[in-house]
Amino acid sequence: xxxxxxxxxxxxxxxxxxxxxxxxxxxxxxxxxxxxxxxxxxxxxxxxxxxxxxxxxxxxxxxxxxxxxxxxxxxxxxxxxxxxxxxxxxxxxxxxxxxxxxxxxxxxxxxxxxxxxxxxxxxxxxxxxxxxxxxxxxxxxxxxxxxxxxxxxxxxxxxxxxxxxxxxxxxxxxxxxxxxxxxxxxxxxxxxxxxxxxxxxxxxxxxxxxxxxxxxxxxxxxxxxxxxxxxxxxxxxxxxxxxxxxxxxxxxxxxxxxxxxxxxxxxxxxxxxxxxxxxxxxxxxxxxxxxxxxxxxxxxxxxxxxxxxxxxxxxxxxxxxxxxxxxxxxxxxxxxxxxxxxxxxxxxxxxxxxxxxxxxxxxxxxxxxxxxxxxxxxxxxxxxxxxxxxxxxxxxxxxxxxxxxxxxxxxxxxxxxxxxxxxxxxxxxxxxxxxxxxxxxxxxxxxxxxxxxxxxxxxxxxxxxxxxxxxxxxxxxxxxxx
Numbered sequence: 001x002x003x004x005x006x007x008x009x010x011x012x013x014x015x016x017x018x019x020x021x022x023x024x025x026x027x028x029x030x031x032x033x034x035x036x037x038x039x040x041x042x043x044x045x046x047x048x049x050x051x052x053x054x055x056x057x058x059x060x061x062x063x064x065x066x067x068x069x070x071x072x073x074x075x076x077x078x079x080x081x082x083x084x085x086x087x088x089x090x091x092x093x094x095x096x097x098x099x100x101x102x103x104x105x106x107x108x109x110x111x112x113x114x115x116x117x118x119x120x121x122x123x124x125x126x127x128x129x130x131x132x133x134x135x136x137x138x139x140x141x142x143x144x145x146x147x148x149x150x151x152x153x154x155x156x157x158x159x160x161x162x163x164x165x166x167x168x169x170x171x172x173x174x175x176x177x178x179x180x181x182x183x184x185x186x187x188x189x190x191x192x193x194x195x196x197x198x199x200x201x202x203x204x205x206x207x208x209x210x211x212x213x214x215x216x217x218x219x220x221x222x223x224x225x226x227x228x229x230x231x232x233x234x235x236x237x238x239x240x241x242x243x244x245x246x247x248x249x250x251x252x253x254x255x256x257x258x259x260x261x262x263x264x265x266x267x268x269x270x271x272x273x274x275x276x277x278x279x280x281x282x283x284x285x286x287x288x289x290x291x292x293x294x295x296x297x298x299x300x301x302x303x304x305x306x307x308x309x310x311x312x313x314x315x316x317x318x319x320x321x322x323x324x325x326x327x328x329x330x331x332x333x334x335x336x337x338x339x340x341x342x343x344x345x346x347x348x349x350x351x352x353x354x355x356x357x358x359x360x361x362x363x364x365x366x367x368x369x370x371x372x373x374x375x376x377x378x379x380x381x382x383x384x385x386x387x388x389x390x391x392x393x394x395x396x397x398x399x400x401x402x403x404x405x406x407x408x409x410x411x412x413x414x415x416x417x418x419x420x421x422x423x424x425x426x427x428x429x430x431x432x433x434x435x436x437x438x439x440x441x442x443x444x445x446x447x448x449x450x451x452x453x454x455x456x457x458x459x460x461x462x463x464x465x466x467x468x469x470x471x472x473x474x475x476x477x478x479x480x481x482x
Contacts (some may be wrong), residue, residue, distance in 0.1 A: 030129075030135075031128075031129055031135050032128040035313065037230070037233075038090065039227070039230070041090060042141070044088055045141060047087060051088065051100065051215065056169075058103060059168065059171070059172065060100065060168045060171050061099070062099050062100075062161075062172070062212075063088060064096075065081060065082055065176075067094055067176060078273075080273060085098060086314050087219075087398055089117060090140050091117065091119070093120065096154075098117050100115055101115075105163075115147070117140070117142045118151075118152050118156065119131060119152075121153045133152060133153060137151055168204075169208060174193075174213065179191060179193055180192065217403050218405055220397055220398065220404075221395060221412075222412035222413060223397060231317065233312040234271060234316055235310075235317040237317070238458075239457055242262070242319060242321050244475070245261050245262050245306055246468045246469050248261045249304065249325060249327070253297070253325075254297050255281070255298060256280070258298075258475065260475070261473065262280070263278060271311055274310065275316025275317060275318065277292040278294065279291055279305065279307035282325060283296065283298070283299060283304075284425065285305075286435070287424050289420075289422075299325060301326060303322055303324055303437065305321075305322045306321050306322070307441065308320075315396075315398060316399070317396070317454075318441060319442060320441035321440065321458065322337065324469075328469075329462050330432075334462055335375060339367070339372070342367055342371070344364065344418070344442070346363050346364060347364040347367075347392060347417050348444060351409060351415075352451070353448065354409065354410075355408065357393055357415075360409075365388065369384045372387060376429065377423065387427075388419070390420065392417060392418060393418070396415065413446045414445045415443075416441050416443055420439035421437070421438055442456070
């Protein structure tokens with residue numbers, strides 16, 4: 001207890017010394033920003049420098065912020081920033097553009113810049129106060145002396161863009177448009193990205209346009225210590241959701257009520273978003289990998305798969321646990337659960353720098369194949385694929401499915417390990433295994449020595465889950481409970 005109190009004291013001491021201050025000493029609250037644990041401007045600046053060093057001669061990168069998406073009537077969906085734009089700027093506003101010109105661009109005042117951030121002019125409306133060019137300098141670091149960067153108002157974008165692209169050979173850019181637009185009534189269908197590229201080529205005939213991820217994907221794959229720290233906070237919030245859901249789960253609950261428990265814990269821990277739609281699938285819904293309707297009543301004797309992830313400052317966790325609705329695994333459920341857990345641990349044990357992702361998957365597949373054959377569920381390799389049909393891993397970061405062009409594991413990568421077995425009703429195996437769907441997923445960071453499981457504190461063994469489910473959680477006091 002004394003150790004925890006001392007740790008809390010140190011944390012509060014650090015926070016109190018810098019609470020509400022930006023790197024330049026300007027109060028965050030002046031711009032409606034209250035979090036002090038975001039990626040620092042210096043790290044974003046280093047990322048931009050690395051990106052420009054990777055670019056070819058006479059090339060330019062243009063990154064666009066996310067636009068608000070219309071939901072219904074006069075209501076938009078909640079805003080979430082474009083991941084690449086956030087990665088290189090730290091800016092969380094729409095209607096913004098970043099242009100990187102490694103060879104430099106001369107402004108009308110004679111100053112040469114390599115980084116130009118365009119933003120909406122400073123206004124204060126019902127939602128609060130935006131950054132404007134002043135805030136971009138004070139909070140994001142654009143425009144400090146020696147940085148060769150500048151923040152400008154959006155009304156300068158059009159003219160400057162024409163000047164830059166008219167003298168550029170290679171443009172790295174992905175249009176911020178939906179890929180395909182279709183109206184079945186008027187029978188209009190076109191690929192918006194292709195139309196955008198066509199227009200650029202007509203306007204700038206000497207310009208070669210390439211997708212931005214061709215040079216960005218590899219950078220985002222390897223996380224800095226600051227990024228791993230934010231991922232750990234997302235993981236911790238997700239673990240809290242799992243623990244409270246395990247304590248709250250009971251027969252007669254609806255899946256959405258368990259979802260409410262989970263997402264309450266996310267918000268309580270400071271996560272701004274869910275990293276993806278929460279998957280709470282019970283009974284036959286355990287067979288659906290991306291089921292997210294979450295409307296079914298959960299019954300005693302069934303399992304429920306909870307595939308969930310909190311998003312903290314843009315970084316998303318992804319952790320799955322499978323639990324018995326009534327708090328007690330049947331013997332058949334436990335057999336399959338132990339097999340999946342064994343496969344996951346074997347796969348995690350193979351993770352070292354230099355390991356190929358495919359070899360991690362092969363390890364899990366071998367354990368599952370042997371187990372399903374031993375239990376009389378699978379007869380051959382084709383049978384195994386019926387019950388284990390998905391990949392075991394993907395990278396996580398600013399997107400829950402972070403892409404990567406790198407095949408080998410290297411320190412700083414953060415990946416999931418998520419084997420699963422799904423046996424639908426009517427399968428050609430003993431009936432006691434029907435409708436058993438089990439997935440176990442954890443988040444793992446590759447280290448210099450091997451690996452570290454970020455989600456290691458999430459209850460995992462069947463015994464630990466059953467013990468925890470004997471306790472009561474916040475979901476047991478739900479509104480409208482009979």
